[in-house]
Amino acid sequence: MKLVILDRSGVINEESDENMKAIAEWRPIPGSLEAIARLCQAGYRVFIASNQSGIGRGFYDYDALFAMNDRLQKMVGEFGGRIDGIEFAPDSPDEPSEMRKPSPGMLKDLARRFQVSLEDVSFVGDSAPDLLAARSAGxxxxxxxxxxxxxxEIEHELHGAAVYDDLAAFVRVTLAAH
Incomplete structure (x- = not known):
């Protein structure tokens, strides 16, 4: 099974330092939805593993998160793609569980559920916790x-992580290599 795991905010949709609180604030990064569709059309299964501390902090509730994820699914579908599953950690950073990145819990859970090794699976993120979770999960x-x-990229040691301008660039290179 060809599999790619993506962080959501900052990779697929615009990042907000103030935590998105409503569907009206959710905006895709240009080219990201098309990139996901291209992965799907090339036979990849696409999953999301995302910290959603806004729930734990009380900024928004599960209904708001599910509405944002539904919007993402519909918009990706308009390009002929799909998200096969969404893992999220609602924990506050002050009380993290094993699922909250930088811990590898979400990634290991996906591997366990689909009985796959993550050795050849890319986890695409925009933060140091994303990179640490990927490494810890293999x-x-x-x-x-x-x-x-x-x-x-400037503030952290990347330890051999591949770096791309955006999700679309990652997908172009990935699909050209396969």
Whole structure:
């Protein structure tokens, strides 16, 4: 099974330092939805693993998160793609569980449920916790410069993580290699 795991905010949709609280604030990064559709059309299964601390902090509720995810699914569907599953950690950073990145819980859970090794699976993120979760789970860490990615590239040791300008660039290179 060809599989790619994506962080959501900063990779697929615009990042907000103030936590998105409603569907009206959710905006895709240009080219990201088309990139997901291209992965799907090339036979990849696409999953999301995303920290959603706004729930734990009380900024928004599960209904708001599900509405944002539904909007994402519909918009990706308009390009002929789909998201096969969405894992999220609602924990506050002050009380993290094993699922909250940088812990690898969400990635390991996906691997366990689909009985796959993450060795050849890219986890695309825009932050140091994303890269750490990928490494800890045995996945390939990929950094995009969208969202917090440019700052992450400057401020953190990347330890061999592949770096791309955005999700569309990652997908172009990935599909050209296969």
């Amino acid at each position: 996945a390939r860490p990929v950094l995009v410069r969208t969202g917090k990615g440019s700052r992450t």
